[in-house]
Amino acid sequence: MKNNPTNIGQKISGLNFFKNGMYMSQPIIKIENLGKLYRLGEVGTGTLSHDLNRWWKTRIMGKEDPYSIIGTINDRTQAAKKGEHVWALRDINLELQEGEVLGIIGKNGAGKSTLLKILSQVTSPSSGRVRARGRMASLLEVGTGFHQEMTGRENIYMNGTIMGMRKREITSKLDEIVDFSGVAKYLDTPVKRYSSGMIVRLGFAIAAHLEPEILVVDEVLAVGDAEFQKKAIGKMQDVSKSHGRTVLFVSHNMAAVKSLCKNGIVLINGYKRFEGKISDAIDFYQDNNVLITNKNNYWEFGNDAENDNIRVNSIKITPINGTVLDIGSGVRIEIDFFNKVKDITEDLTFEILTKDDVLVFHHGFVFAKDRNSKQGKHKITAFIPPDLLNANIYSMNLFFGQSQRYLLFRRDRICAFEVENIPLESNMAVLPGIVRPAVSYTLDYHENNTQTITKTILTDATGDRCQQ
């Protein structure tokens, strides 16, 4: 029934009711007891007998689905039994008012994408019901339906119509779309000659000019360069604020979620665990994010962080100077691991991210050059210099790579640590910004524009450490 033109009349009358205040409580989206059951393991051959069995039991005998009984909580850290069923989403109840911008946050596998897929009608729920009013467009990726052989212009029409636009609607917005995408010069060139960035720009430009009442957005902003991301977020803010559209937004980028959304929900293992203001939702999420700061800054992994190439035994984070991990102490990271691959060129790479998932830096160390990696226990210690990281909670992504090209091991947010603040003079607050370098200043003071009376070297607020 989506995009059904006959409903426009009803929709308008709905809007009038809304304005009159009579239907203030009538939500634009109403989700009731929504659930989605998935079967783990390989789907394909061998399922015919299951299918027949299930069909026989449920349809003919009228019993409950024999394979859903073992449906368990979706915790992906537990090893899956073959053929086990799992609720990717369970008992979700949610109501959205018109113009609301809702952020959906949660770890990988928490059910965010499943929820968006159901709302986008890409897959159907196993239980429950969703009702919504108006036109709904989903942006699970940009540029869906782009064909490599077709030109930019043809693809604008292709993608636009797939998203539910009419041809004349696209024609009337073509100039705007082309303008926004910034690929005017290549409009009649096949898309296969485009750079990936250009394809993303074009795809997003089309999506940005859809005019649905409800917009469902997955992490499309994770692609494209910084300038484009900014533009995209700006456009989304514009859409939600000035046009009063209802937006559901999923992202791992807490900064983006925070700037876009007013309210948020947190999904954990398929259940909705929190609903409320976005800042509270983010706090809730971070408090519940398993590997958040550990008091001793020491993590042992057992076989939890292991694959065929690497087993990470432990990570220890300590200050380089002094006993407190603060802005001026520097950070020593000791990574103890067992290397299983020999005779390759191997590197260890880590990323430091802020609490809002902003990448501070990415750094790598080739510890085995010229294919001379050895099997065995290794310990690598990384020193992050003092006066670099501002006070914040940081998480770390850890990678091992081969020849700086192939990924051997990856673990996001393997650990987290807090860098404490050193107050600036009497100002106890944490200064804004991601880094807090030791900046030194000089001041030249002239009286009557003639002669230098004093030349003072002023130091960074952290005191004597950087005085020269």
Next chain:
Amino acid sequence: MNTYNIDIKPKKHLLKINFKEIWFYRDLLYMFVKRSIITVYKQTILGPIWFIVQPIMTTGMYMLVFGRIANISTDGLPQILFYLSGIVIWNYFHECFNQTAHTFNQNAQIFGKVYFPRLIIPFAEVLSGLIKFFIQLAIFIIIYLYFLYSGNTTIQPNWTLALVPVYIVLMAGIGLAAGLIFSSLTTKYRDLNHLLTFGIQLLMYATPVIYPVSTVPEKYKIFIQANPLTPVLEGFKYAFLGAGHFSWQALAYSGGFMTILLFMGIIIFHQTERNFIDTV
């Protein structure tokens, strides 16, 4: 008072085709037709001419192999017309079946990301097949008219030419229905993909494309006549060439078969589209 126009539930009506919705998406239908036509000949020198090269080359090959070497009868008709007419109408069925049979697998990427009435894709395949069919039919008619005006008396066009649109609908309908069923089953049981190519090939030999029904030995005739495509092939040739067989009963049989198959196809297709993205 319920103003909700989108209602997502675990189950939905299996037989209900939302024509209103498909009509709303007609521009998308047009774009898919356009895409499948233009992308075929992008970066080729001959471009759309390939649509006519194929049937002409095939006809030449059949004339050589079945006409000259195997000496199979063509009911006294000029070989080129006999083979070409068979190939042109068969190609349309082949196109409808083969293209719609890949609906799910080839569009998994799109289906996983955006909702639109999934039937748009097979409909677009049938329509773009129709365009190719008309191009090939035009070639046939040019050659046909040449024979007609050069005084060939074996060709006897008759009133059943008026039934040609019916034959086209039958071919499209059966091809579409078979394709819908096939594409739905292949999402789970990929084995069927391997079956498709030679399955269609075998079906062609079980259908009077390159031979007239009259040459089939009596004891096998029942099998050939049980094939719902046989009346279409025979009727199409009869309309243009006047040789072969035409009967209303056979036509009604094909029509009935198509209707039942289409019902099945749509039910299975709807059943599959709901959750296909989880199993692909």
